[in-house]
Amino acid sequence: MTAPIDVVEVWTVPVRRSPESERMLASVLDVQEKTRLARMDDDAVRARFIAVHGAARFILAARLAVRPADIRWRIGPHGKPEIAGGPRVSLSHSGDGALVAVAERPVGVDIERIRARWNVRPPTRLFPAAEARVVAGAEPGRRAATFVRLHVRKEACVKASGTTMLPYGVRLPALGAAPLTMRFGGECWRVHDLSAAPGYGAAVAVRGADDFVVRTRTLDNLE
Numbered sequence: 001m002t003a004p005i006d007v008v009e010v011w012t013v014p015v016r017r018s019p020e021s022e023r024m025l026a027s028v029l030d031v032q033e034k035t036r037l038a039r040m041d042d043d044a045v046r047a048r049f050i051a052v053h054g055a056a057r058f059i060l061a062a063r064l065a066v067r068p069a070d071i072r073w074r075i076g077p078h079g080k081p082e083i084a085g086g087p088r089v090s091l092s093h094s095g096d097g098a099l100v101a102v103a104e105r106p107v108g109v110d111i112e113r114i115r116a117r118w119n120v121r122p123p124t125r126l127f128p129a130a131e132a133r134v135v136a137g138a139e140p141g142r143r144a145a146t147f148v149r150l151h152v153r154k155e156a157c158v159k160a161s162g163t164t165m166l167p168y169g170v171r172l173p174a175l176g177a178a179p180l181t182m183r184f185g186g187e188c189w190r191v192h193d194l195s196a197a198p199g200y201g202a203a204v205a206v207r208g209a210d211d212f213v214v215r216t217r218t219l220d221n222l223e
Contacts, residue, residue, distance in 0.1 A: 108159025
């Protein structure tokens, strides 16, 4: 009998919101989140933090049948938020892009803005040699996008592991057509590329080799 395939929900979260919506999202943050927010001087950074952390609370509240403000995070050793006894969660934001992934297995999601300067000098110094060659060999206008495609796969795996990017994250072999299984150091992750807004790259990964289905959704209408 075939085991049911896992479903991973990936929510696109609008970062640019009305002042009323932003205040509403900020109001459900807990003391620790509000303390972090108070230390942020950059308005764009604050907006991203409010959007993704507030959105995660609404997404999980609907799933767990509780109020958004009642979600209780447990922060892992490397800063990844977790819910004791609840679904696994991963958050990511870059520029105007923000994603929240929810799954039953350890999950990681990553979104990265594609920077034009990486077409000239992509930061592949720590990549495996084969990957650095692939990026360097891409068409001049596609080098940045090629680099980001590989980078977000690696970062998604690292987030699914609940560890930091170094010392091994950038060395994760990420070449190949997605979905793919990435292996390193006796561990493996199943990775899907995600459709992202123009100018961004994104990927989601779960721990283990079993495949999964990605269900994409958009969180809006919070006014």
